[in-house]
Amino acid sequence: MSVEDEAGAPRLAGGAVADDIGLLLAKLRAAGSLLNNKALAEFGLRERSYSVLRLACSGLEPTQRELADFLALDPSQIVSLIDDLEGRGLVSREQGRTDRRQKIVLATPEGERLHAKAEVAMKECETTQLSLLAPGEVTTLRDLLRKALWG
Numbered sequence: 001m002s003v004e005d006e007a008g009a010p011r012l013a014g015g016a017v018a019d020d021i022g023l024l025l026a027k028l029r030a031a032g033s034l035l036n037n038k039a040l041a042e043f044g045l046r047e048r049s050y051s052v053l054r055l056a057c058s059g060l061e062p063t064q065r066e067l068a069d070f071l072a073l074d075p076s077q078i079v080s081l082i083d084d085l086e087g088r089g090l091v092s093r094e095q096g097r098t099d100r101r102q103k104i105v106l107a108t109p110e111g112e113r114l115h116a117k118a119e120v121a122m123k124e125c126e127t128t129q130l131s132l133l134a135p136g137e138v139t140t141l142r143d144l145l146r147k148a149l150w151g
Contacts, residue, residue, distance in 0.1 A: 028129075031129065032125070032129050033047055035125045035128060035129055036050070036122060036125050039121040039122065039124065039125050040118060040121065040122070042121070043114055043117060043118045043121070044088070045114075045118055048071070048073070048077075048081055049081050049084060049085060050115075050118055050122065051071055052067060052071070052078070052081045052082060052085060052091070052105070053085060053090060053091065053107060053111055053114070053115050053118070054115065054119070055067060055070070055071075055105070056085075056090075056091045056105045056106055056107040056111060056115075057107040057111065057112055057115045061096075061097065061104040061105075061106065062104060062105055063096060063102045063103060063104050063105070064078055064079065064082065064093075064102075064103055064105060065102070067082075067105060082105055085111070089108055089110050089111070090107065090108055090110055090111035090114060091105050091106060091107055091108060091111050092105075092106055092108055093105055094106055
């Protein structure tokens with residue numbers, strides 16, 4: 001049980017800690033992961049497997065290497081995630097359209113259906129996690145995160 005201050009913030013959120021962007025992002029990420037994984041459990045997914053499925057459904061035809069780089073995961077972790085999703089009939093590996101040596105990861109029709117359901121749950125999680133922000137603030141947060149990541 002955490003001790004809270006008069007404003008309702010945890011006691012440990014005081015002082016210089018409240019100015020540490022890395023710690024704030026880590027805390028937001030950890031809280032979001034718990035919420036997301038709980039919601040994704042009914043679909044047999046976790047955040048990482050959902051992320052691979054989400055990208056496989058994007059129409060961008062990601063390669064295994066691109067997935068590893070984008071999600072900042074070791075290639076062996078990506079292979080394991082894809083193996084699991086492929087074993088469930090949710091994604092398939094196909095020869096690259098521009099480079100036949102590369103394998104692209106595509107969602108199957110079953111993967112598309114499951115993703116659509118899981119995406120609704122993930123949007124509900126996002127709404128819950130960011131409920132203290134006004135809609136414009138959520139848009140600003142999304143824009144700032146994109147800018148911090150990709151310029």
